[in-house]
Amino acid sequence: MTPNSGLLAVRDVSLSFGGTAALTDVSFDVQEGEILAIIGPNGAGKTSMLNCISGFYRPQEGGIFFKSADLTKTPTHKIAPLGIARTFQNIALYTGLSTLDNIMAARHIHMRQRSVESMLYWGRAQREEVEHREVVEGIIDFLEIAHIRKSIVGALPYGLRKRVELGRALALESDLLLLDEPMTGMNVEEKEDMARFVLDIHEQRGVTVVLIEHDMGLVMDISDRVVVLDFGVKIAEGLPDEIKNDPQVIQAYLGEV
Amino acid sequence: MSVLRKRWQYVVLFVGLAALFLLPAYSSESTVSFVNRVLIAIVAVQGLNILTGYTGQISLGQAAFMTVGGYASTLLVTQLGWNFFFALPVAALSAGVVGLIFGLPSLRVKGFYLVMATLSAQFIIPWITRNIYGDILHGAQGLNVPVPIIKLPVINNLCFFGTQFDGELGACVYRFATSDQFIHISLVVVILSTIVAHNISRSRLGRALVSIRDNDLAAELLGIDPFAYKLKAFFIAAVFAGAAGAMLAHNLRHINSVTVNLTDSILFMGMLVVGGLGTSLGPIFGATLVILLEEIATVMSPWVISVLPDNAAGATAALRPLIFGLALIVFLIFEPRGLAHRWKLTKAAWRMRPFSR
Numbered sequence: 001m002t003p004n005s006g007l008l009a010v011r012d013v014s015l016s017f018g019g020t021a022a023l024t025d026v027s028f029d030v031q032e033g034e035i036l037a038i039i040g041p042n043g044a045g046k047t048s049m050l051n052c053i054s055g056f057y058r059p060q061e062g063g064i065f066f067k068s069a070d071l072t073k074t075p076t077h078k079i080a081p082l083g084i085a086r087t088f089q090n091i092a093l094y095t096g097l098s099t100l101d102n103i104m105a106a107r108h109i110h111m112r113q114r115s116v117e118s119m120l121y122w123g124r125a126q127r128e129e130v131e132h133r134e135v136v137e138g139i140i141d142f143l144e145i146a147h148i149r150k151s152i153v154g155a156l157p158y159g160l161r162k163r164v165e166l167g168r169a170l171a172l173e174s175d176l177l178l179l180d181e182p183m184t185g186m187n188v189e190e191k192e193d194m195a196r197f198v199l200d201i202h203e204q205r206g207v208t209v210v211l212i213e214h215d216m217g218l219v220m221d222i223s224d225r226v227v228v229l230d231f232g233v234k235i236a237e238g239l240p241d242e243i244k245n246d247p248q249v250i251q252a253y254l255g256e257v
Numbered sequence: 258m259s260v261l262r263k264r265w266q267y268v269v270l271f272v273g274l275a276a277l278f279l280l281p282a283y284s285s286e287s288t289v290s291f292v293n294r295v296l297i298a299i300v301a302v303q304g305l306n307i308l309t310g311y312t313g314q315i316s317l318g319q320a321a322f323m324t325v326g327g328y329a330s331t332l333l334v335t336q337l338g339w340n341f342f343f344a345l346p347v348a349a350l351s352a353g354v355v356g357l358i359f360g361l362p363s364l365r366v367k368g369f370y371l372v373m374a375t376l377s378a379q380f381i382i383p384w385i386t387r388n389i390y391g392d393i394l395h396g397a398q399g400l401n402v403p404v405p406i407i408k409l410p411v412i413n414n415l416c417f418f419g420t421q422f423d424g425e426l427g428a429c430v431y432r433f434a435t436s437d438q439f440i441h442i443s444l445v446v447v448i449l450s451t452i453v454a455h456n457i458s459r460s461r462l463g464r465a466l467v468s469i470r471d472n473d474l475a476a477e478l479l480g481i482d483p484f485a486y487k488l489k490a491f492f493i494a495a496v497f498a499g500a501a502g503a504m505l506a507h508n509l510r511h512i513n514s515v516t517v518n519l520t521d522s523i524l525f526m527g528m529l530v531v532g533g534l535g536t537s538l539g540p541i542f543g544a545t546l547v548i549l550l551e552e553i554a555t556v557m558s559p560w561v562i563s564v565l566p567d568n569a570a571g572a573t574a575a576l577r578p579l580i581f582g583l584a585l586i587v588f589l590i591f592e593p594r595g596l597a598h599r600w601k602l603t604k605a606a607w608r609m610r611p612f613s614r
Contacts, residue, residue, distance in 0.1 A: 054478050080480030094471035096535065097464070105464040109480035115489055118462035119453045125460055172479065 007032040007208050008053070008176060013062035013072075015048055015232075022048040023059065023232045030176070035202055035209045037223035039216070039243075041252060045232040046212045047089055050178050053210075054086050055079040066176065081109045085169040086178035089212075091161050095154035099164050102153055103139055106171035107132040136171060143167045143197060159190040166197060170205075177201065179211040183218060191215065195222055220244065228252065260455065277444055281437035290436040295548050296443035297504050302528045302540035303454045304497025309526070310535035311463060312490035313470030314371055318359055318378035319498050320521040325382060326352040326499025327506030327516065331402045332393065334507075341405035341433075341507060345446075349499035355382070356495020363487045379522060383514035399513020402506045405442065407431040439508045446500055455537040457493070466490055467535070527581060531588045533595025542596035547581065554580050 006029035015023040023045045030036050038046045051057040053064055055076035064071040071079055085106075094102050111132060117125040140146050143163050148156060153164055162182060169177060182198065183191045195218055201207050213219050219226065220240040228236040228243060230252040236243055243249055261267055281289050305319050330348035333339040339347075355378075362374035387397045394400065409420050409429040416422050416429035423430040433439045457463045465486050468476035473483050506512040524547060532543020558573040565572040592599055606613035 056474065056478060075482075076477045077480055077482040080478060086478060088475065092472045092475035094468050094475070096471050097467055101464060101467075105468045105476075105481075106479050108461060108465055108468075111461045113461050115462045118460035119456050121456035121460055125456075129460060168479070 006030055007066070008210075009063075009065040010049075010053070011063045011065065013049070013052055013059045013064060015045075015052060015057055015059040021232050023052070023229075025062070026229070026232070026234050027062075028227050028234065028237055030208060030210055031225075032175075032208055033206060034224040035198070035211065035222060037219045037226045037240075038210065038212050038229060039214070039219055039226060040229035043231075044229040044252075046229055047180055048232075049229065050086065050180050050210070050212065054084060054178060080172055080174070083175035084178065085172035085174035085176070087162075087165045087169050087180055087182060089180040089184070091158075091165055093153045093161060093165055093168070096152065098150050098152055099140070099145060099156075099167075100136065100149050102164055103136045103167045103171045104132065106168045107136065109172065135173075139167045139170050142200075143170075159186050162186070162194065163197070166194075170201065173205075175208060177207050177209045179209060179213075181212050181214065183213060183215060191218065198222065274444075274448075278441065280440060286435070286437065289440055291548065291552060293436040293440045293443050293508060295545050296440070296447045297501050297508065298525070298528065298544040298548060299447050299540050300443075300450050300504070301498050301501035302525050302532070302544050303450050304494040304501070305525050305529055306535065306540050307454065307457060307466070307497070308490045308494035309529060310533075310539065311458065311466040311470060312487060314360075314363055314487060314490060315368065315526075316375040316491075316494065317372055317519070317522045317526070318356070318375035319494065319525050320517040320519065321359075321378040321382040322352045322356050322495040322498035323502030323505065323517045323521070324386065324512070324514065325355045325495075326502030327402075327512040328386060328394065328400070328502075329499065330503035331400050331506050331512060334403055334405075335400070336393070340408070341403075341503075342407075345500060345503050348503040349496045352499025352502065353492045353496035356491045356498070357488055359495075360488050360491025363491065364484050376519075379519045383518070386514045397514060399511060399516070400506075402510050402512055404510065405433040405439075405507050433507070436508065439504075443504055443508075446504060450497060450500070451537070451541070454497075454540075458537055462486075462489070470535075524581065527585050529595075530593075531584060531595055533597030536595070536597035538600060539595050539597040542600070546596065547584070550580050550584055551577055 008030035010026060010028050013023055013026045014021070026045075026049065038049060040046050048057060052059050053071060055071060055074060059072055062072070066082060066084065069082055074082070094105060097105065111128050113125040113128050117123065140149055143166065145160065145163055145167065148160060148164075153161055156164065166179075166182065179198065183194050186194065198209060198211070199222060202209050211223070223240060226238065226240055226243045227234060228246070228249050235248045235252060236246045238246070261270065277292070280292060301319055301323060305316065308314050308316050326348045329351045330341065330344040333344035333347060334341055359375055359378040363371055366374060386394050386399075407420065407430070408426065409417065411422065411429055418431070420429035420431040433442055457466070465476070465481045468479070468481055469483050469486055477483050502517065505517065509516065528543035528547045529539060530543070531546055532541065533539030554577045558576060561572045561576055562569040588595065
């Protein structure tokens with residue numbers, strides 16, 4: 001159970017709710033600079049896995065190592081500053097704030113102003129607002145959401161909210177980006193946009209991406225490696241082409257042949 | 258972004274503030290005391306706005322923290338001989354510390370249960386003032402509060418800046434004895450508290466507070482420590498309340514356990530809802546409207562007595578809560594986002610003229 005050379009090492013993680021096992025002895029590595037997809041049928045434990053990594057759930061057994069820190073023992077709010085950002089399956093934006101403020105709120109961990117300075121809005125506080133606003137405007141331009149900059153996100157359509165949430169995760173400037181079903185519920189065009197953004201983020205910013213996705217065509221296209229979960233157990237791991245022809249995976253998805 | 262962007266906005270602000278500062282020169286005493294009451298309420302509601310409007314933690318303890326501020330400032334002035342202007346900030350901070358203690362349950366409980374926890378402040382603090390340290394706090398009777406004064410040295414047997422020679426103190430003294438003088442203290446405090454409240458809303462602290470209100474789980478995963486920021490919100494809210502309480506005590510010249518009570522806490526919450534939760538202008542609009550309605554109730558009471566002569570006392574007593582409750586219901590149904598939202602719409606419509614309808 002030692003951290004290895006990869007960016008993120010998941011080691012024998014077991015998580016259960018009461019008597020229900022959500023994850024059982026799951027282990028995998030995430031190498032620096034790759035796009036790793038986690039797939040599996042509904043209820044396979046994919047989101048639970050992501051929740052364990054981001055500190056929302058605490059697994060009963062095992063460890064998750066990121067840059068030599070054990071995430072299972074790190075307080076939840078200290079995980080983002082280590083360099084991990086995520087989006088949520090059901091969108092968890094700050095609904096009462098504008099697009100701009102949502103993304104600015106994610107700059108929290110990069111700002112140094114004390115609360116007293118915030119109250120006075122003087123010196124460092126004012127300087128920081130300007131600096132970080134520039135970064136945020138860059139993200140807004142990149143994601144092509146300049147036209148909704150001032151809109152309250154609660155009133156935005158689904159596809160745009162997903163994009164704002166991606167922007168908020170980007171604003172953390174993390175090394176590892178966890179995307180929980182970023183393309184669910186979108187039409188083909190929106191899906192392609194989102195896939196393009198993910199690939200651009202990966203290439204331009206050198207961010208390592210772990211994503212959960214149900215659209216197999218998309219997963220096979222954009223991911224470098226795939227991990228397959230079924231009933232909380234890892235049943236396969238490998239290159240997209242290997243996974244496509246793995247009998248166990250086919251069985252998990254289609255049942256006995 | 259600057260708050261004031263155009264020259265005329267500066268002019269309006271300056272003229273408005275000048276009109277308020279010079280109010281005693283051209284208005285009746287009752288008008289001045291009304292404005293003074295509004296100003297003190299604004300400070301308390303601004304504090305509540307930080308806690309409830311921005312952070313989403315509902316609190317019914319605001320009046321209790323005002324009581325703490327009032328007592329603390331009175332004791333600093335009478336027992337330690339401090340000047341009111343030093344006692345005010347220290348009293349506010351001490352109320353903040355008490356607020357912090359009652360904010361601790363917010364770690365574990367939310368919503369309705371947190372209301373219950375903060376409600377406890379409303380019972381514990383007045384109980385303490387009534388039953389503990391009777392020799393200092395004088396139990397239910399309460400304390401008489403001295404007039405705030407500014408002392409200046411006598412120069413060449415003359416007093417300057419409108420101060421008058423006081424033989425007992427051997428110095429030039431300016432007394433904030435009535436609302437005519439006190440309103441200047443209230444105005445300065447309101448201006449400072451408005452600036453602080455607005456700065457919070459547009460900076461790192463404010464965004465962290467709103468993130469906790471809108472989605473505390475996401476906020477935590479994005480690196481914001483919810484507990485630390487909830488406590489900060491409780492502290493700031495109680496500091497504002499403490500300042501308001503200290504001002505109220507020195508304006509009324511008397512404080513006891515019921516000077517500000519649970520009814521006031523509920524009134525503050527009502528003012529916030531009527532004005533607009535989570536906006537910088539909301540507390541100002543809300544406090545003004547609700548206290549104006551109270552004045553209207555007072556004006557209406559002779560008419561109510563003439564209509565219901567058999568039950569005059571009961572009818573007049575019921576008039577205030579009746580009007581307040583009615584206003585609250587009307588706002589909840591027709592403008593739940595409060596007067597501040599209405600104001601924003603009006604401004605937008607004005608900017609768009611003549612195309613807005």
